Amino acid sequence: xxxxxxxxxxxxxxxxxxxxxxxxxxxxxxxxxxxxxxxxxxxxxxxxxxxxxxxxxxxxxxxxxxxxxxxxxxxxxxxxxxxxxxxxxxxxxxxxxxxxxxxxxxxxxxxxxxxxxxxxxxxxxxxxxxxxxxxxxxxxxxxxxxxxxxxxxxxxxxxxxxxxxxxxxxxxxxxxxxxxxxxxxxxxxxxxxxxxxxxxxxxxxxxxxxxxxxxxxxxxxxxxxxxxxxxxxxxxxxxxxxxxxxxxxxxxxxxxxxxxxxxxxxxxxxxxxxxxxxxxxxxxxxxxxxxxxxxxxxxxxxxxxxxxxxxxxxxxxxxxxxxxxxxxxxxxxxxxxxxxxxxxxxxxxxxxxxxxxxxxxxxxxxxxxxxxxxxxxxxxxxxxxxxxxxxxxxxxxxxxxxxxxxxxxxxxxxxxxxxxxxxxxxxxxxxxxxxxxxxxxxxxxxxxxxxxxxxxxxxxxxxxxxxxxxxxxxxxxxxxxxxxxxxxxxxxxxxxxxxxxxxxxxxxxx
Amino acid sequence: xxxxxxxxxxxxxxxxxxxxxxxxxxxxxxxxxxxxxxxxxxxxxxxxxxxxxxxxxxxxxxxxxxxxxxxxxxxxxxxxxxxxxxxxxxxxxxxxxxxxxxxxxxxxxxxxxxxxxxxxxxxxxxxxxxxxxxxxxxxxxxxxxxxxxxxxxxxxxxxxxxxxxxxxxxxxxxxxxxxxxxxxxxxxxxxxxxxxxxxxxxxxxxxxxxxxxxxxxxxxxxxxxxxxxxxxxxxxxxxxxxxxxxxxxxxxxxxxxxxxxx
Numbered sequence: 001x002x003x004x005x006x007x008x009x010x011x012x013x014x015x016x017x018x019x020x021x022x023x024x025x026x027x028x029x030x031x032x033x034x035x036x037x038x039x040x041x042x043x044x045x046x047x048x049x050x051x052x053x054x055x056x057x058x059x060x061x062x063x064x065x066x067x068x069x070x071x072x073x074x075x076x077x078x079x080x081x082x083x084x085x086x087x088x089x090x091x092x093x094x095x096x097x098x099x100x101x102x103x104x105x106x107x108x109x110x111x112x113x114x115x116x117x118x119x120x121x122x123x124x125x126x127x128x129x130x131x132x133x134x135x136x137x138x139x140x141x142x143x144x145x146x147x148x149x150x151x152x153x154x155x156x157x158x159x160x161x162x163x164x165x166x167x168x169x170x171x172x173x174x175x176x177x178x179x180x181x182x183x184x185x186x187x188x189x190x191x192x193x194x195x196x197x198x199x200x201x202x203x204x205x206x207x208x209x210x211x212x213x214x215x216x217x218x219x220x221x222x223x224x225x226x227x228x229x230x231x232x233x234x235x236x237x238x239x240x241x242x243x244x245x246x247x248x249x250x251x252x253x254x255x256x257x258x259x260x261x262x263x264x265x266x267x268x269x270x271x272x273x274x275x276x277x278x279x280x281x282x283x284x285x286x287x288x289x290x291x292x293x294x295x296x297x298x299x300x301x302x303x304x305x306x307x308x309x310x311x312x313x314x315x316x317x318x319x320x321x322x323x324x325x326x327x328x329x330x331x332x333x334x335x336x337x338x339x340x341x342x343x344x345x346x347x348x349x350x351x352x353x354x355x356x357x358x359x360x361x362x363x364x365x366x367x368x369x370x371x372x373x374x375x376x377x378x379x380x381x382x383x384x385x386x387x388x389x390x391x392x393x394x395x396x397x398x399x400x401x402x403x404x405x406x407x408x409x410x411x412x413x414x415x416x417x418x419x420x421x422x423x424x425x426x427x428x429x430x431x432x433x434x435x436x437x438x439x440x441x442x443x444x445x446x447x448x449x450x451x452x453x454x455x456x457x458x459x460x461x462x463x464x465x466x467x468x469x470x471x472x473x474x475x476x477x478x479x480x481x482x483x484x485x486x487x488x489x490x491x492x493x494x495x496x497x498x499x500x501x502x503x504x505x506x507x508x509x510x
Numbered sequence: 511x512x513x514x515x516x517x518x519x520x521x522x523x524x525x526x527x528x529x530x531x532x533x534x535x536x537x538x539x540x541x542x543x544x545x546x547x548x549x550x551x552x553x554x555x556x557x558x559x560x561x562x563x564x565x566x567x568x569x570x571x572x573x574x575x576x577x578x579x580x581x582x583x584x585x586x587x588x589x590x591x592x593x594x595x596x597x598x599x600x601x602x603x604x605x606x607x608x609x610x611x612x613x614x615x616x617x618x619x620x621x622x623x624x625x626x627x628x629x630x631x632x633x634x635x636x637x638x639x640x641x642x643x644x645x646x647x648x649x650x651x652x653x654x655x656x657x658x659x660x661x662x663x664x665x666x667x668x669x670x671x672x673x674x675x676x677x678x679x680x681x682x683x684x685x686x687x688x689x690x691x692x693x694x695x696x697x698x699x700x701x702x703x704x705x706x707x708x709x710x711x712x713x714x715x716x717x718x719x720x721x722x723x724x725x726x727x728x729x730x731x732x733x734x735x736x737x738x739x740x741x742x743x744x745x746x747x748x749x750x751x752x753x754x755x756x757x758x759x760x761x762x763x764x765x766x767x768x769x770x771x772x
Contacts (some may be wrong), residue, residue: 072709079702082710084650098716126653140710230624319664337668343698344661347671347691357687392713409669 001067002026003147003179004050009062011042011049014125018203019045022062025207027148027179031208034190035183036221037200038396038424043183043258044275045149046198048383050181068147071136075152076421077130078081078341080137086123089136094143107143115139115165127280130340130418131157131450132303137468138166142173151182155190159304159450160483168194185424186451188223188486192240196245213239221425224453224487241490248494257495263440264473265460270333271316276325277468278308278315285311286470288325293413298445299434300455302483303465309448310340311321312465313415316446329413333444336411340418341447345402348391351382354390355408368408369476374391378434378439379404400434407443416447420454432457456485515728515765521633521727527761530623530740534758535613537743542755543609549759550616556763562619565610570608577604609618623764639719655696662692696730736761 004027011020019042027033029073035043048054050064051072071093083089085115087108094104112118115135125133128371134157141149142380144361148405155163172192174180184190190196198207201218208216214237219226225244229236234247248255269295270404278286293299314320316327329335340347355369373383382404385390385397393401399419405416420428430453435445435458449455455462455478462478465471473482516524535546554560574629577600584599635642666672666688675681707713742754 024730051709054705072704074709076702078654078699082650082706083646084653085646088646092712093710094709096714098718099712101718104718125650126657153667170567171651314664317664319660319666335663335668339661340659343695344658344665344692347662347687349664358669358671361672362672363674363683405669457667494712 002028003031004066004181005063006050007063008064009058009060011045011060012253013045013056013058016381020049020202021205023198023207027181027196029147029173029177029179031196032174032180032182032190032194033196033198034187034188035181035198035200036219039207039396039422039427041200042205043200044152047072047152047181047183047455050148051150052056054129055147068150069139069144070148070149070150071144071146073141073152073154075156076110076138077133077157080140084124084126085127086120086128090121090140091143093140093449097144099144104143111139111142112141114169114421115162122302127167127283129306130192130308131159131162134158135166135305137443138144138169145173145176147176147418148180151180152181153184153422155184155186157305157418157450160452162305163189169267183355184239185219185221185272185422185446185487186489187344188225188241191223202459210239224485225490228487228491239245239269245491245493248454248491248496252494252496262460264295265439265444268295268330270295270330271294271335271446272328272330273312273316274323274325274328276312276315276327278296278311278320278322284468286315286322289465289469291463291472293444293446295444296439296442297460298439298447299461299463299464300459301446301448301465302450307465309465310417313337313417313446313448316497317417321361333413334411336406336414338399338406338414338419338422342398343391345405349389350387351390351393351401352386355386355405358405359408362409364409372404374409376404376438378437379407394427395422396424396431399423399431403434403438407438412442413444413446416445418448418450420449420451428454429457440442452479452483452485453487455483515732516762518728519732520725520729522725523733526733527736528617530612531617531621531735531758534740534743535610538751540606540609541745541748542752543606543613543754546753547616547761548608548612549763550620550714553759553762554616554620557620559616559620562615566612566615570612573607573611574601574604576609577601584712590654613766616756620761635719649704651696651700652698655692658692658696658699662688662695734766 002321005012006026007024009020009023010018012018025033037043044092047058049060050066051065051070054072080090082092082263089398090111091104091108091245094107099107105222112121115138117132117135117139119208120132125136128136134154138154154166158166163186170182171193182194184192195210195219196207197210197213197216198205199218199220201220207217209384219230223241225241226236226239227453229247232248232251232444234244235250236247237243247414249285269292273289275290276286289312291299299375301312303309311320317335318327346354348357356366358365359368374378382397385393385401390398390401399416403414403416403419420431423431432454439445439460447458456475459478462473462475462482464473464478464482479485484492488499535543538546551560551563554562578596579594581600581603582599586598587595588598589596591605622732632642666684671684671688672681675684720741736758739754743758744752745751745754
């Protein structure tokens, strides 16, 4: 019996922007469907339309029917949290479902242990990191065993171990008969487990069975190994990593994969932290930490969820005072900061108004905008967006607009907190290229990120934060010994070297 | 850190102790209040909550000064100024009111923090479940609002929005822009909460109200101990009620050390 039936479903927003066109599909018990598509293509809209309680405003046509219960996880981790007490948040859906008290308490203990977050039980949700909030919300969904689970980019903020755990649990709940729809940019492991794939592209939406997937004309956000196979024109049938390995082994002798070319940044130090200590109440976060950032360097700050990465950026910006130690900004360099939630970066209703406002406040002439467009052609596409509300921009555009603002203000050291968080693969690559170009013009970056692929493409240096202190690596030391990119993980059995599909050149002999 | 006995107690037994302490506070005279103040102050230092006094001190000083000005009862006239008689009794009364204010403030801030919001809401929620949920969400919204304000302000500061504001009018204008931006962001947050509530089935009819604390033997023992001491507070002899008050207020120092959260 089908858990979910969608028949000729279309959805149009009140501004007449149609995002879903005549969509029909069905999901049986224990089936998983992956939704792929660019930022803003309608993935979240579809998930919300299915969960009727949270359906967006607009004109819906067609039919969505499901039997049984459903649970949804929103993309924004703050949206999923209601209470101050983490435990209360965890048991809330279960309480609402009328589950008996003993069962709730038992199940809560189980779920907390399952996700390894027993230590979060007594915490205030306001003090949790983005990733911790995400795991907590996921755990809350596992308290119940819904017939249909709707997940909107659940992996975006998780560190690698948490991702693994989450995917294992997902498989578990799937085997118990729950149907799952998951919208995700990190498709690598999800694609293997999915039976169906819904592809959104340029105003079309089509559902493919896994077997029929090879007939799809566009494959947005597909795993790197599939992009590599496509690039080498190898036959793709099953869309699995195992198949990719087999294919690559057959042609291994004939391909050259060049490692990524990295420029070495200048030696001049622009930002340094010395012996920084910091605690939230009794919870010690940073413990005698040292770091350096050089001119033109893109350094990444990595570490587990809740390790204190965002806190370090906030300390550098002097939002908090370290309990000991100090931060030095050398030689009149100026700090710019982009928070994890870009909503707080913009103060005005349109991008142009916002730029004008901050320029005025900094006593800079408006001509700076024109000059900056002329000097940095890679921001040219922002010109068309100047009249738009910053909150209506796509994630990639918003990151770009915020970085452009920092350039206008003459900030040459930029601290970015997970700028790639909800970006699709193309936008992420564009962002990476933009950062690399800017670094060549002398801008320095310290970036917090969870995406190994993004770090691998972009980094000059990687600072790993754990137990309150930093261990620094060059990218060559960090990959693959400390961290594996999604491509490397998939094609590891072939013993091909680590590479990046778009940057590394792949040559076929004969 | 080891968790305290307080944190293991049933909220209701803690509430009984809290009420007994509060009644003692209001029943005691100056000498008793002084004992209470010293005990609570030590506990506040242990709990790193002594800062609360900074709020209380001006108010207490105000009472101390104001009381003799407006209260002219009493027989022992100390001095006269501008035709007002300042009596010893009025000053004593002022000291009493000032101490009472400080003690009540300490009691609420220190023991309140030991009780924890979760336990408070639990006790409250037994009688008014829906209201308790609402209060809990309101707390979260205060957090959201202050968080949105901090973040917006920090970002504006980083973008140099404040640096050239020398005139008051400019400062107010900038503050207005920031206020607008952060209230917008916070309002959006409240819509999200509403969505999340319905997504999590808040409007369903058959709900379970969790009673996650159980009355244990230690609760009976604790209540028996507090109440036994409490009775002696009402004795008239100073050598009975003073030690009793001291013992009652030393209880938190002995049992309340350690982690507050459950």
